Amino acid sequence: MELMIIETIDFRKGKVVLLDQTILPLEERLLEIESVDRLCDSIRSMEIRGAPAIGIAAAYGVLLELENVLRGSMPDPPSYLFDHGADTASIVEFGVDAETITARLLGAAESLSQTRPTAVNLFWALDRMRKAIERCSDDPARLFSEIPAEAFAIHEEQLDIERRIGRHGEKLLSDGMSVLTHCNAGGLATAGFGTALGVIYAAKANGKRIKVYADETRPLLQGARLTAWELGRAGIDVTVLCDGAAASLLSSGRVDAVLVGADRIAASGDAANKIGTLGLAVLCERFGIPFYIAAPWSSFDLSAPSGDDIVVEFRNTQEVTSFQGRRTAPDGIDAYNPAFDVTPAGLITAIITEDGIIRDPSEEGIRGAYGGGSARSNET
Amino acid sequence: MELMIIETIDFRKGKVVLLDQTILPLEERLLEIESVDRLCDSIRSMEIRGAPAIGIAAAYGVLLELENVLRGSMPDPPSYLFDHGADTASIVEFGVDAETITARLLGAAESLSQTRPTAVNLFWALDRMRKAIERCSDDPARLFSEIPAEAFAIHEEQLDIERRIGRHGEKLLSDGMSVLTHCNAGGLATAGFGTALGVIYAAKANGKRIKVYADETRPLLQGARLTAWELGRAGIDVTVLCDGAAASLLSSGRVDAVLVGADRIAASGDAANKIGTLGLAVLCERFGIPFYIAAPWSSFDLSAPSGDDIVVEFRNTQEVTSFQGRRTAPDGIDAYNPAFDVTPAGLITAIITEDGIIRDPSEEGIRGAYGGGSARSNET
Numbered sequence: 001m002e003l004m005i006i007e008t009i010d011f012r013k014g015k016v017v018l019l020d021q022t023i024l025p026l027e028e029r030l031l032e033i034e035s036v037d038r039l040c041d042s043i044r045s046m047e048i049r050g051a052p053a054i055g056i057a058a059a060y061g062v063l064l065e066l067e068n069v070l071r072g073s074m075p076d077p078p079s080y081l082f083d084h085g086a087d088t089a090s091i092v093e094f095g096v097d098a099e100t101i102t103a104r105l106l107g108a109a110e111s112l113s114q115t116r117p118t119a120v121n122l123f124w125a126l127d128r129m130r131k132a133i134e135r136c137s138d139d140p141a142r143l144f145s146e147i148p149a150e151a152f153a154i155h156e157e158q159l160d161i162e163r164r165i166g167r168h169g170e171k172l173l174s175d176g177m178s179v180l181t182h183c184n185a186g187g188l189a190t191a192g193f194g195t196a197l198g199v200i201y202a203a204k205a206n207g208k209r210i211k212v213y214a215d216e217t218r219p220l221l222q223g224a225r226l227t228a229w230e231l232g233r234a235g236i237d238v239t240v241l242c243d244g245a246a247a248s249l250l251s252s253g254r255v256d257a258v259l260v261g262a263d264r265i266a267a268s269g270d271a272a273n274k275i276g277t278l279g280l281a282v283l284c285e286r287f288g289i290p291f292y293i294a295a296p297w298s299s300f301d302l303s304a305p306s307g308d309d310i311v312v313e314f315r316n317t318q319e320v321t322s323f324q325g326r327r328t329a330p331d332g333i334d335a336y337n338p339a340f341d342v343t344p345a346g347l348i349t350a351i352i353t354e355d356g357i358i359r360d361p362s363e364e365g366i367r368g369a370y371g372g373g374s375a376r377s378n379e380t
Numbered sequence: 381m382e383l384m385i386i387e388t389i390d391f392r393k394g395k396v397v398l399l400d401q402t403i404l405p406l407e408e409r410l411l412e413i414e415s416v417d418r419l420c421d422s423i424r425s426m427e428i429r430g431a432p433a434i435g436i437a438a439a440y441g442v443l444l445e446l447e448n449v450l451r452g453s454m455p456d457p458p459s460y461l462f463d464h465g466a467d468t469a470s471i472v473e474f475g476v477d478a479e480t481i482t483a484r485l486l487g488a489a490e491s492l493s494q495t496r497p498t499a500v501n502l503f504w505a506l507d508r509m510r511k512a513i514e515r516c517s518d519d520p521a522r523l524f525s526e527i528p529a530e531a532f533a534i535h536e537e538q539l540d541i542e543r544r545i546g547r548h549g550e551k552l553l554s555d556g557m558s559v560l561t562h563c564n565a566g567g568l569a570t571a572g573f574g575t576a577l578g579v580i581y582a583a584k585a586n587g588k589r590i591k592v593y594a595d596e597t598r599p600l601l602q603g604a605r606l607t608a609w610e611l612g613r614a615g616i617d618v619t620v621l622c623d624g625a626a627a628s629l630l631s632s633g634r635v636d637a638v639l640v641g642a643d644r645i646a647a648s649g650d651a652a653n654k655i656g657t658l659g660l661a662v663l664c665e666r667f668g669i670p671f672y673i674a675a676p677w678s679s680f681d682l683s684a685p686s687g688d689d690i691v692v693e694f695r696n697t698q699e700v701t702s703f704q705g706r707r708t709a710p711d712g713i714d715a716y717n718p719a720f721d722v723t724p725a726g727l728i729t730a731i732i733t734e735d736g737i738i739r740d741p742s743e744e745g746i747r748g749a750y751g752g753g754s755a756r757s758n759e760t
Contacts, residue, residue: 026707218623221708224701224708225708225709232713239715241700242599242655242656242717244595244597244655244656244659247658247659247662247721249716251721275625275628276623276624276625278631279624282627286665320604323703329605330612331405333608333612333620336620337621337622337625341631
């Protein structure tokens with residue numbers, strides 16, 4: 001069975017192209033982003049969201065800056081220089097010095113790093129782009145091949161990683177199982193296949209029928225809007241529920257596993273994910289249900305010893321006190337609106353990475369498995 | 381300090397008058413309900429909601445039927461017969477036989493009993509009204525005094541009960557505490573003072589500063605709309621949050637107690653309340669926070685041995701898949717939408733009744749305390 005890939009984000013004809021996730025499922029609209037400032041707005045406003053996807057967006061942001069600085073310096077620029085589907089342009093005529101180009105690229109990386117604080121993939125991707133810039137310091141003309149190559153590699157590697165996460169994770173699921181997920185860790189959050197939902201797509205591709213319950217995930221309803229949309233498209237049976245109904249559902253015995261993504265995993269195994277995840281993990285412990293996280297190594301932050309070291313973004317209170325521009329709470333009321341919570345490692349049954357499954361995650365297990373070590377041999 | 385009473389529901393000049401809770405806080409609109417059918421719609425659509433309040437509404441529904449059957453039979457009826465603020469009308473001329481009146485009243489009670497299945501106060505109030513009808517079987521003219529007297533008594537007793545719940549419960553709160561509540565167990569859910577929120581009002585009246593966190597309570601947002609509105613009106617510091625953010629908040633150590641109402645409490649102490657309550661109780665156990673329920677004896681159903689015997693209402697899936705008429709999930713998607721969940725007695729630290737506080741609720745403790753027994757001596 002063919003695995004479905006969603007065209008969440010790409011770099012096409014000199015522009016970052018992304019599917020506007022703020023208006024799905026009512027409308028499927030592609031945005032063509034022409035400046036880094038606009039891309040930063042897209043990340044902040046969550047037109048593009050999901051830890052792996054914003055990593056790719058950040059990499060493409062640096063490439064977009066290169067596109068713009070070069071074309072802006074050309075007396076008679078072509079309609080575009082770089083395109084994911086085409087060979088890298090051969091650039092000979094441009095009117096800007098190497099120092100300026102490098103400064104512009106690093107400036108773009110800095111702006112992109114300020115957009116959202118929690119998902120570590122953003123910083124990981126920008127680190128890779130900065131290293132690519134550094135590699136060209138002796139021969140700046142190499143930037144014109146290194147920068148697109150690095151950005152496209154981040155995108156393509158991520159897609160491969162998701163397929164591998166799917167292959168490992170689907171072994172945890174049996175035909176006929178029901179899985180609850182939260183927020184959207186699908187193709188829309190990633191390079192196009194998904195982490196948590198990638199596991200479900202891989203199980204389906206392997207002939208297993210999986211029923212999915214999707215928490216609607218207030219305040220921005222990524223579950224009801226995005227997860228329901230992409231699972232429906234893939235022909236997977238999906239039922240949405242209010243976040244508060246998960247306890248009722250989990251206590252009823254109808255759910256065999258909870259499976260979510262992550263935005264940042266500390267060395268201890270504590271994992272930040274969309275607000276509401278911690279509550280699910282506590283419920284899983286109470287009702288004896290396995291709680292799985294699916295995430296690439298790029299979501300791990302081994303420089304953060306524990307969950308206490310993860311910065312949690314607090315977002316505008318209007319996300320809670322109004323709905324699509326319509327006020328739902330009394331005027332001027334205060335709201336508590338963290339975008340993420342942190343689930344302690346002790347509540348996580350296993351973390352599914354591209355190199356295999358880390359059971360009962362701990363600092364020792366994670367460091368040992370990091371980069372394809374023991375995780376590979378720890379597979380089911 | 382004067383305790384605030386909200387005019388949630390009343391019987392005025394031959395009509396049931398209620399504050400439309402579907403449009404609060406954007407608009408404060410009083411509805412004048414002139415027929416039992418319309419009142420049944422009000423209960424179903426949750427223009428009036430909250431277990432104690434729908435008990436009062438049901439009692440007033442039977443009185444409304446008496447008003448209508450009598451006035452409809454009069455050649456020259458006055459503009460109204462019954463009014464909560466006035467003496468009971470002296471009715472001498474009417475053109476309908478006693479059997480028909482009784483049948484109409486019992487029919488109204490039957491219709492009202494079909495509106496919502498979970499809150500036991502509805503059935504408790506209708507039982508009282510049916511017994512009042514029965515008491516008049518020898519002398520049907522007595523209906524004209526017994527029916528209004530019983531309905532007004534249910535309303536007034538409930539208000540007194542709420543003040544008593546407040547007085548007992550506020551002893552559990554100290555100055556400076558923060559309390560999380562779910563849904564709305566305030567004046568809007570009751571005779572006008574509240575059960576869970578009544579405890580907070582009583583604490584405030586006693587000079588204690590209490591900060592309240594209010595779960596927004598999807599799908600119908602009673603927390604964001606109603607609880608925030610009435611606490612704000614009472615000058616109490618309130619912060620709303622998405623239901624999924626409660627785990628983050630409770631794990632942060634910022635909340636000293638969770639305090640909610642109940643729609644039906646079984647003999648075992650298992651308690652049905654608004655969907656999302658069970659999850660809070662599990663979180664309280666995990667994070668070592670007391671979990672309190674405040675409810676009148678009329679919310680207890682000692683004929684239900686345990687929570688398994690409580691009927692949980694499932695409501696229209698569109699409450700989840702759309703928001704104020706606007707679709708939020710893909711077309712045709714299924715939703716899991718129970719209106720209530722059941723919290724096992726083992727997770728409940730104490731139940732606050734009008735007769736005192738039942739700690740570590742159990743069948744023995746509840747039966748012993750029922751109707752003002754040991755609960756009174758079990759007070760803090």
